[in-house]
Amino acid sequence: MITIRPIPAFNDNYIWHLRKGDEHWVVDPGDATPVKKALNGASLSGILLTHHHLDHTGGVVSLVEEFDCPVLGPGSIAGVTTPLADGDRFTLLQRDWEVFAVPGHTLDHIALVLHGSDGIHLFCGDTLFAAGCGRLFEGTPAQMHESLTKLASLPKDTKVYCAHEYTLANLQFARAAEPGNEDITVREELDSATRDRNQPTLPSTIGLELATNPFLRTGSQEIRMQAAAHGATPDASAVEIFATLRHWKDTF
Template sequence: MVTSQLIPLPALSDNYIWLLQQGSNAVIIDPGEHTVVQRHLEQHGLTLQAILLTHHHGDHVGGALALHEASGAPVYGPATERLPVCHHRLSEGDTVQLPDFGLTLNVLDVPGHTAGHIAYYGRPHNGAPMLFCGDTLFAAGCGRLFEGTPAQMLASLGKFAALPDDTLVCCAHEYTLSNLRWALAVEPDNASLQERWKNDSALREKGLPTLPSTLALERATNPFLRTAQPAVAQSAARHAGQPLASEVDVFASLREWKNNF
C-alpha cells in the first residue's frame, strides 16, 4: 500500500486545513474555506472521500457545504453542535472508517474550547498515529475556553496525553511561536523548550509549517500538558499570586496567563 500523505493546507490568516491523501483519494479535516481545498484537489487529480469537522467555529466549517456540494463527499461532525452540513453525527466511542486509507479514526469527546468539540485519532497500517485535535490542543498551547470549564479542558487534554509518544498532533492553527514565547516565560529553564524555540523559529523563517508536532514533544514543552510538573505549578502560582490547590487551579492560572500574555 502506498504511504498516505498528510498535508497542512494554509488557509485564512493562520489556519491549517489538514488533507490526508492516499493515491487519488483525499479526506479533509476542518475546511474553513473551500477554494484552497478545491484548488489542491484539482491540481492533483484527487477525489474527496470525506469531510471531517471538529467543532462549529466558522474558520473550521466555512467551506464544508461548498465542498460537499462539489464532491458529494459525506460530512462527519460533532453530535451536539450546530453545523452548516453534517451527515454523520459523532461522539466518543464512534469511529470513522476510511478503508481506502487503511485507517479507522476513533472519536474522542474533548469539551473545553467549545461544548461539543470532538477529535479524531487513528493509526494507519503504514505510519505514525494521527490526532486531528481542532482547537483543543495547539503546539505549546491549547484553545481558549469559550464554552467549557478549566476542569473540562484539563480532562480533554488528559485524553490526548495518554496517547502514544509518536502520535502526530495535527492542530488547526499556526500559533506555535506565540505559544512558545509564553511557554518560555512559564518554564525558562526547560532545555527541550529552548531547543524547540530554535527549531520552530528556523522553520517559520523559511515559511514552513511547524506542524504536525508529536505528543512526546508536547509533553516535554507544552505547559498545559505539564500542570503536574513542579516548575510549571510553581510558576502558575507565582502568576496567580497565591497557592494553587489542584491541577485544575494550575491549569486555570496558566490559561488566564496565556489569555493576557
C-alpha cells in the same frame, strides 16, 4: 500509505488534506477555495470536522455542493451526514479511526485519531496546540484539563495535527511559564528556523508536547511557582494551575 499535508487558509489556519490513491479527505475546511486548488481537479471524497467554529466549517457548504460528499463530525453541526461521538470507531481510507470527546474550547469538540500503517495521527482541531491549547469559549477549565489529559495519554510518538500555526507565540508563553526548561529553548530555536523557511511547524508529537507544553506540565514545580505568582493558591490542584495558566495566556 496515506499522505497528510497542510493546506494553508486565512492567516494561520491549516486544513489537513489526507490522500490515499484517488481518495481525498479534508479536516476542518474553513475555506473551500484553497481546498479546491489543492485538489487540482481531483474529486473530494469527504470532510471531517472537529468543532463548529466558522474558520473550521465555512467551506463545507461549497464543497458539498460541488462534490456531493459526506461530512463526518459532531452532530451539533448543520450539514453533518454522519454524526460522531466519544468512543465511536469507524474505517476511512482503509484505516481504523476512533473519536475522543474533548470539550473545553467548545462543548461539541471532538478529536479524531487515525491508526495508520506508519503510526498514530491525532487531528485535534483547537484543543491541543503545539506548545499550547485553545481558549475556553464554552467549556470549563476542568473540562479542558481532562480533554488535554486524555490526548496526552496517547503514545509519545503520536503525530499531532492541530489547526493553527500558533507555535512560536505559544513557545514565548511556555518560556515565561517555565524559564528553566531547556527543551523549550531548543524547540523555539528549531521552530523559528522552520518558520524562517516558510514551512509549517506541524505536525508535533505527544512526546514533544509533554516536554514543552505548559498546559500538559501542571505538575512542574517551576510552573507551579509561576502560576502562584499569577494567583494560584500554594496547594493548587492541577485544574487550578491549568486555569491560572490559561487566564495568564489570555492576556500574555
